[in-house]
Amino acid sequence: MGWLWDNAVTLATIVMAAAAVAALVYAHLSITENRAAERRANANELWRERS
Numbered sequence: 001m002g003w004l005w006d007n008a009v010t011l012a013t014i015v016m017a018a019a020a021v022a023a024l025v026y027a028h029l030s031i032t033e034n035r036a037a038e039r040r041a042n043a044n045e046l047w048r049e050r051s
Contacts, residue, residue: 004011
């Protein structure tokens with residue numbers, strides 16, 4: 001337990017960095033999915049207008 005307590009700040013920094021990376025990945029995936037959904041919706045709307 002002594003080693004863990006001595007390195008708590010370093011471990012907290014690593015955990016925070018990992019959380020930040022995870023948040024960036026989630027944001028990227030969310031934005032990408034939203035753009036794809038918008039393109040699909042636009043394509044469907046254009047197809048319905050031509051029919």
